Structures are given as structure tokens and as C-alpha cells.
Amino acid sequence: MRKPAVYFGVAVFYALHQDFWLWRDARPLIFGFLPAGLFYHAAYMAASSLLLWGLVAFGWPSHLEKTATRRE
Amino acid sequence: MIPALVVFAYLGVVLCVGVLAFRTAAGPSNAEEYFLAGRSLGPTVFLLSLFGANMTAFSILGASGHAFANGIVTFGLMASSSALIIPLCLFVIGTRLWALGRRNGFMTTVQMFRDRWDCGHIGTVIFAVQAALLVPYIVIAVMGAGTTLRTVSDGLVPYWLGGAVASLVVMGYVFLGGMRGTAWVNAIQSVLFLLFGAIAVAVVGSGMGGFREAVEAMLAAPSTAPLLTRERISPLYFFSYTFIPLSSIAFPHIGIFCLTARRLGHFRKTIVLYPLCMLAIWLPSVFLGVVANQARNIPAISEKIEARAALSAPGADLRNDERDRLRAQAAGDDVILRLVQGYAPLWIFALLGAAVMAAVMASDSQILALSTMFTEDVFTFYEGKRHFGEAAQVRTGRIFIVLFTLIAYLIALRAPQSIFELATQYAFAGYAALTPLLVAALFWKGSTKWGALASTVWTAAAVLGVAVLQAAVPAPPPGGAVPILSAGGIEVIVRGAAGTTVLGFLPVVPMTLMSALLMVVVSKCTAASRPGPATLARYFELSSLERAVSTARARTGADSRITAGAKTREGLWPTI
Numbered sequence: 001m002r003k004p005a006v007y008f009g010v011a012v013f014y015a016l017h018q019d020f021w022l023w024r025d026a027r028p029l030i031f032g033f034l035p036a037g038l039f040y041h042a043a044y045m046a047a048s049s050l051l052l053w054g055l056v057a058f059g060w061p062s063h064l065e066k067t068a069t070r071r072e
Numbered sequence: 073m074i075p076a077l078v079v080f081a082y083l084g085v086v087l088c089v090g091v092l093a094f095r096t097a098a099g100p101s102n103a104e105e106y107f108l109a110g111r112s113l114g115p116t117v118f119l120l121s122l123f124g125a126n127m128t129a130f131s132i133l134g135a136s137g138h139a140f141a142n143g144i145v146t147f148g149l150m151a152s153s154s155a156l157i158i159p160l161c162l163f164v165i166g167t168r169l170w171a172l173g174r175r176n177g178f179m180t181t182v183q184m185f186r187d188r189w190d191c192g193h194i195g196t197v198i199f200a201v202q203a204a205l206l207v208p209y210i211v212i213a214v215m216g217a218g219t220t221l222r223t224v225s226d227g228l229v230p231y232w233l234g235g236a237v238a239s240l241v242v243m244g245y246v247f248l249g250g251m252r253g254t255a256w257v258n259a260i261q262s263v264l265f266l267l268f269g270a271i272a273v274a275v276v277g278s279g280m281g282g283f284r285e286a287v288e289a290m291l292a293a294p295s296t297a298p299l300l301t302r303e304r305i306s307p308l309y310f311f312s313y314t315f316i317p318l319s320s321i322a323f324p325h326i327g328i329f330c331l332t333a334r335r336l337g338h339f340r341k342t343i344v345l346y347p348l349c350m351l352a353i354w355l356p357s358v359f360l361g362v363v364a365n366q367a368r369n370i371p372a373i374s375e376k377i378e379a380r381a382a383l384s385a386p387g388a389d390l391r392n393d394e395r396d397r398l399r400a401q402a403a404g405d406d407v408i409l410r411l412v413q414g415y416a417p418l419w420i421f422a423l424l425g426a427a428v429m430a431a432v433m434a435s436d437s438q439i440l441a442l443s444t445m446f447t448e449d450v451f452t453f454y455e456g457k458r459h460f461g462e463a464a465q466v467r468t469g470r471i472f473i474v475l476f477t478l479i480a481y482l483i484a485l486r487a488p489q490s491i492f493e494l495a496t497q498y499a500f501a502g503y504a505a506l507t508p509l510l511v512a513a514l515f516w517k518g519s520t521k522w523g524a525l526a527s528t529v530w531t532a533a534a535v536l537g538v539a540v541l542q543a544a545v546p547a548p549p550p551g552g553a554v555p556i557l558s559a560g561g562i563e564v565i566v567r568g569a570a571g572t573t574v575l576g577f578l579p580v581v582p583m584t585l586m587s588a589l590l591m592v593v594v595s596k597c598t599a600a601s602r603p604g605p606a607t608l609a610r611y612f613e614l615s616s617l618e619r620a621v622s623t624a625r626a627r628t629g630a631d632s633r634i635t636a637g638a639k640t641r642e643g644l645w646p647t648i
């Protein structure tokens with residue numbers, strides 16, 4: 001259940017990169033100087049890290065390590 | 073001159089790192105030690121070195137220069153899409169490359185392709201295309217080094233000398249330290265990048281009297297307000313850029329870096345922290361590039377803004393040479409250097425020079441990758457190692473590094489820069505179009521060597537085609553567009569100021585999709601040339617039917633390799 005949720009999250013995240021709703025307006029200025037579109041993509045990167053943490057935590061291909069080290 | 077001395081001191085430090093790596097190496101004549109650091113990099117060095125290998129001069133100079141001319145859109149185009157897709161590629165493809173390399177002793181992706189598809193010379197074709205796409209990066213790094221040293225020394229260090237010194241240093245530590253030296257230097261470079269961003273923002277913000285006023289002033293001016301939105305960029309163009317980061321995992325030096333981790337678990341930290349490292353470098357670079365438009369009190373920046381205004385003035389009828397001169401004057405690659413030079417104390421500017429030099433010198437891993445590919449995919453494949461031994465293989469790699477660096481330096485001295493800027497632009501699209509090879513090799517049992525060849529040849533032809541087209545049809549003035557091919561009232565291929573588009577997309581989109589399509593169609597048409605079950609068993613879990621076929625063929629002697637292979641190797645992958 002966790003794995004499909006993370007994969008679904010990846011697909012949703014890919015779609016969220018196309019933030020057409022912030023295309024033409026710089027306001028509101030976050031912290032008084034960061035245009036909304038720039039802040040959105042900075043936050044997107046931070047959120048990507050969280051998503052990737054989920055992927056690593058719940059979808060880690062640990063079988064690869066087992067099969068690879070078997071040769072050693 | 074002080075900034076130049078700091079840069080020279082930095083070059084001395086990285087050379088010492090190469091010597092240290094040489095002394096630490098387990099065996100100077102051991103190929104796996106030299107080319108892959110003995111597959112023994114720890115988690116922190118693996119993260120920083122892989123990240124450093126991906127961050128080139130474009131991450132600081134290119135990002136801020138692009139943002140200076142195009143605004144905040146630069147961040148969404150290159151940074152945020154890469155922050156998701158590059159770690160995903162490391163997760164999906166990089167981890168599998170690591171396991172295969174460890175299990176089968178692969179040192180390059182071409183070795184894996186040759187094994188996966190039971191092919192020889194087709195692997196050589198893939199090597200040739202990969203190598204050809206990598207060369208411009210190395211040449212442009214020499215150019216960047218020459219330009220940076222000339223800028224930070226105020227012209228005291230000429231271009232040819234700066235390029236020569238940087239080439240010698242890179243050659244020195246790659247020659248001596250191999251992958252271990254390269255990884256350590258990349259780790260130092262990454263730390264420098266990460267420190268640089270925060271310092272530069274603080275210093276420039278203070279110098280400009282705060283960013284709030286600068287941004288409000290930009291919003292109030294019709295010429296600069298669009299730089300704080302994305303209204304000048306079409307959504308299709310923006311979407312196209314999500315294909316570019318696919319190129320990262322197909323770059324040979326990144327693929328080879330994936331083989332250097334001591335444990336699979338070292339990928340975890342790299343995958344999770346990669347977006348945050350990118351954020352720390354790209355956000356300052358892009359933001360400073362954008363607000364540089366408000367730094368008109370710095371003469372060099374003011375001249376750039378005036379040149380850009382002259383270029384885009386409505387009704388401006390400029391001669392070609394005048395337009396080229398204005399374009400060169402408006403180019404923003406050094407804008408962050410000028411900004412920091414204008415607002416920061418000398419020592420900060422000197423540190424910036426070292427950080428920029430570190431970014432420029434990311435070519436080290438590319439030179440080493442080319443050397444590894446040449447020795448493994450050509451020298452060893454064509455029996456050189458069997459005839460002359462492993463020590464000769466490492467010597468060949470080192471000789472290749474010296475010769476190649478020399479050739480790259482000579483080209484950099486003579487070549488017009490624009491050619492290599494374009495070539496670098498095409499390389500991203502080219503490597504993205506090669507990604508279907510990796511996906512098919514690792515996840516699709518039905519792929520064949522002929523499918524791989526079709527994708528590779530298509531990629532080479534498409535890159536060449538776009539290059540020829542852009543050379544034949546000069547870029548129109550900013551905002552202009554020249555239709556090249558129309559059908560049924562629809563403009564199919566258009567030459568714009570920022571490049572060529574196909575149905576509104578960047579060429580990377582049709583190139584990658586067509587490459588994937590060719591892989592599927594040609595593989596299906598040549599299903600008879602699929603590798604035997606023994607080969608497939610090294611990559612996939614086979615069904616009971618496939619195993620039965622394998623056994624039957626082995627009994628009848630149809631494929632003598634199968635018996636040995638089936639006994640000694642087990643399937644690595646779940647069937648996908």
C-alpha cells in the first residue's frame with residue numbers, strides 16, 4: 001500500500017512542476033522579495049526531498065544489495 | 073591580483089589532493105582502483121562528489137547569466153525539474169547499475185550494454201556517440217578556466233595561460249589520483265559551491281541596501297517586471313525542460329560514478345539530499361542573476377542592460393556584425409562575478425573566483441570517464457589488456473588523459489566559443505535521447521542490440537541535424553521567430569531566438585520519444601536476435617517457461633554458454 005502511494009506521489013509531483021496558476025503574477029512577494037513563482041519552485045525542491053525520502057524509506061530495492069554482494 | 077593568487081592557491085590545493093589520493097591508492101596499477109576508486113567511496117564523499125560532477129560552470133555562471141536575461145523562469149527550467157528527476161534516475165537506474173557493476177565487474181555502461189545485448193561492435197558505436205557528445209564539455213571547461221582567470225586577474229593572466237594552468241592542474245590530479253583524486257576534489261568543490269551561495273546573497277543583499285526595494289523597483293518598470301514572472305515562456309517550452317535532466321544518468325561520468333559507491337545504502341543519502349544541495353546553489357545563483365538587472369550602478373552590468381535594450385528595441389534594423397557585437401556585450405555569464413566584484417570586499421571576490429574555478433573544473437570526472445571508456449571499451453575490448461596486462465591498461469588510461477587534455481586545450485585556443493556553446497546545448501538533448509537505452513537494457517527483456525543501434529544512430533543524426541539547421545538559419549532578434557517547416561497551417565519547426573522548437577517543444581522531446589519508439593519497434597522487428605536466456609537471467613527473473621527453454625537448449629547444445637551461465641549466475645531483477 002505504501003509503495004503505490006509513493007509512486008502516485010511521484011506522478012503527482014511531476015505534474016505539479018507545471019504550475020500554470022503562478023505563470024503571470026509575481027505577487028505575493030514571499031518574505032517581501034521572493035516572487036511567488038520562484039518561491040513555489042524552491043518549496044517544490046524541498047518537498048521533492050521529502051518525497052524522495054518516502055521513496056527511499058518504502059520502496060528501497062534492498063534485494064539489489066543482497067544479490068550484488070553474494071558474488072563477493 | 074589578489075583574487076588570482078587565491079585561485080592559484082586553490083589550484084595548488086586540488087593538485088595536492090591528487091597526490092594524496094595517489095599515495096592512498098591500494099595499488100597504482102590496479103584498474104578498478106584507478107578508474108573506480110576500488111568501488112569504495114563512503115556515503116559523504118559519494119554524495120558530494122556525484123553532486124560536484126553534475127554541477128558544472130553552468131550551475132553558477134550559466135544559471136545567473138540565463139536568469140539575468142530571462143528572469144526567474146531559469147529556476148523552474150533547470151533547477152526544480154532536475155531536483156526531482158536526477159535523484160529519481162539515481163534511484164531507478166543508478167542503483168541497478170551499481171549492483172550490476174559490482175556483480176559482473178562492469179566499469180562502464182558500454183560494457184553492460186555489450187553483455188546485456190550480446191553485441192560487440194554496436195557497443196563501439198554507442199561508445200563513439202557517447203564520447204563525441206562529451207568532448208565539447210571538456211573543451212568548454214578549458215575556455216571557462218581561461219576566461220575566469222583573465223577576469224579575476226583583471227587581464228594580468230592571459231586567456232591562453234589561464235587555460236593552460238587549469239588544464240595542467242586537472243590533468244595532474246586526474247593522472248595521479250584517478251577516480252579517488254577526482255572524487256575528493258569534487259567533494260571539496262561541492263563544499264565551496266554550497267558555501268558560496270549563502271555568502272554571495274548576504275554580501276550582495278547588504279550592498280544593494282536590501283532586496284525588497286530592488287524587487288519592487290523591478291516590478292514597477294515595464295522592462296524588468298516580466299523577469300519576475302514566466303509570461304514570456306510558453307508552457308510547452310517549460311514542460312520540455314523536464315526531459316533535459318534525463319540526460320544526467322546517461323552521461324558516462326555519472327554512470328561511472330554510480331559504480332564507485334562502497335554500498336548500495338550510500339545512494340540513500342545522495343538521493344534524499346540531492347534536491348536540497350541543488351536548492352542551496354541554484355536559488356542564490358538565479359535570484360542574484362535576476363536582481364542584477366537593478367544593479368545599474370555597476371558599469372559593466374549597466375552596459376549589458378543597454379546592449380540588451382538596443383537588441384530588442386522595436387524596429388531596430390541592425391547589421392549582423394552589430395547584432396553579434398551587442399549580443400556579446402549583453403551576454404550575462406559573468407554577471408554574478410561583476411555583481412560580487414561591485415558589492416563585496418576583495419577577499420569575498422577572491423573566494424568567488426575559486427568557487428567559479430571549482431565549477432569550471434568539473435571537467436575532471438568527464439576526462440576520467442573518457443579515459444575509462446577508452447581503456448575498457450576499446451583497449452580492453454579489442455584485446456589490449458590480454459596482450460599487454462593490467463598495468464599497461466592503467467598506463468594507457470594515463471597517456472590518454474595527457475593526450476586528450478592537450479588536444480582539448482589546443483581546440484579551446486582556436487575554436488570560436490559559439491560552436492561549443494551550441495554543442496553543449498545539443499549534448500543535453502543527445503544524452504537525454506540515449507536514456508531509453510539504459511531503461512530498455514535494465515527493464516525490458518524484449519530489447520535487442522538492433523533496437524539499441526537504431527536509438528543510438530537516431531540520436532547522433534538528430535543532434536547533427538539540429539546543429540546544421542541552427543547553423544544554417546541564424547537566430548532571429550529576441551522575440552522573433554522564423555518558421556522553417558509548416559504543414560496544414562501549423563508551424564511544425566520554428567527557429568526562435570533561444571533555439572529551435574518542434575510543435576512548440578524543444579527538440580529534446582521528439583528526440584527522446586523517437587529514440588524510445590525506435591527501441592521498441594526495431595526490437596520487436598528483430599526479436600530473433602534477443603540474447604539467450606543465460607544472458608537474460610543475469611538481468612531478470614525468468615519465468616518457468618523461459619527456464620525450461622533455457623535448459624532444453626543447453627541439453628541440445630544449442631547454446632553452450634547457457635549451461636555455464638545458468639549454473640553460476642542468478643537473476644537480479646524482478647520481471648518488469
